[in-house]
Structure formats: C-alpha cells, structure tokens
Amino acid sequence: MSNIVITGANQGIGYYFMEQALKDGNKVAVLDVDTESLERLAQLFPNKLFYYKADVCDEMQIRIAIADVIKKFQRIDIAIHNACLCTFGKETTTDFNIYERAFDVNYYGALRLVKSVLPYMQAQKYGKIIFTSSGVGVTGFIGISPYASTKGALEALAKSLI
Numbered sequence: 001m002s003n004i005v006i007t008g009a010n011q012g013i014g015y016y017f018m019e020q021a022l023k024d025g026n027k028v029a030v031l032d033v034d035t036e037s038l039e040r041l042a043q044l045f046p047n048k049l050f051y052y053k054a055d056v057c058d059e060m061q062i063r064i065a066i067a068d069v070i071k072k073f074q075r076i077d078i079a080i081h082n083a084c085l086c087t088f089g090k091e092t093t094t095d096f097n098i099y100e101r102a103f104d105v106n107y108y109g110a111l112r113l114v115k116s117v118l119p120y121m122q123a124q125k126y127g128k129i130i131f132t133s134s135g136v137g138v139t140g141f142i143g144i145s146p147y148a149s150t151k152g153a154l155e156a157l158a159k160s161l162i
Contacts, residue, residue: 001025003073005066007056007113008083010034013132017082022048029069031062031113032083056083056109059116066116075124079117081110081154082132086147099146106150110157131158 001024009018009030015037018028022045030038031054038051050072052065069076085105087098110131121127134151 001027002077003027003029003069003075004078004080005029005031005069005076005113005117006080006082007031007054007109008081008132010037014080014082017080018049027073029065029073031056031065056081056112057104059112062112062116066113066120070120076117076120076127078128078130079113079121080130080132081113083109084132084147086144088143090143091145094146099149102146102150103153106147107153107157110154114157114161129158129161133158 002021004021004026006014006018006028007030008014010032011034014030018030019041021028022041027048028050030049030051032038032051033053033055035051035053038049042049042051050069052068054061054065056062066076083105085102087094087102089098114129117127117129121129131154133154134148
C-alpha cells in the first residue's frame, strides 16, 4: 500500500480520489484550506487519514504539514497537487490580480508541494509527483484564461521534472 499526500481534497475530484485510495488500503494525508468534509472519513479510516488545514499559497504551512506526514508515515510514495482555483469571466473584465491568485494556488502551490516533498523522495530514492491538470492547459478556453494558463504552466513543470 502507498502513502499519499494530496492537496485540495476536501471536495470534488480530490475528495473522491482520496476516499477511493483509503478504501484501497492506502494511507492518505490531505492538505486543504477547508477540512470540514474530512472528519467523517477520518473516523471511518482511523490511522489511515490525516488532514491538515494548510494553504498551498503558504510555503511554511506546506513544509510543516509535510514534515509531520513524514513523522507519521515515514515515507511519501505519491504527492498529488489537486488544489485549484478556477474563475470564469471575459478577458476584458478579468483583473490582473485574478491571474496572480490563480497562479499562486494552481502553479506555485504545486511548486511549493514539489519543493517540500522532493528532498524526502530523493532520500528514499522513490516517489511520484502528480498534478491534476486539464486539456485547456494545452488548448486554452475562452472565459477561463487564468485557469487555462496555470494548467499550461503545470504541463511544462511536469515535463521538466521527468
């Protein structure tokens, strides 16, 4: 069984992935700004699910959580960046700060996770890092250009880490 860290798993794709990973017998640590949906699963999977109220935009919160995960799990086999901010709007009404916020969560959040787990994975000589991305990172899509831009940057980051 694997020891998995996932950001952004309080709801949506991340939640359902985490729930299935637990059912499959894995240990999972969740880092998210919201954690209210996780308590029920933590009770169903004692000593298998640990969660941390951590913002991927805060490097120190991520590093502290990852250090604690290492203490609990002894190793991290898989790290998944799933935390995401997707905004909708016409380009003419999308302010620059929306791009900055989307990049902070979607791209730099992934990079913060990588920088936090990579030393442990290199020391253990094993590990996988996964980014939840989207086809719009390659194709673009009208009305969600901040999101699409961040996913394109994630695609390039993932290819650069190989």
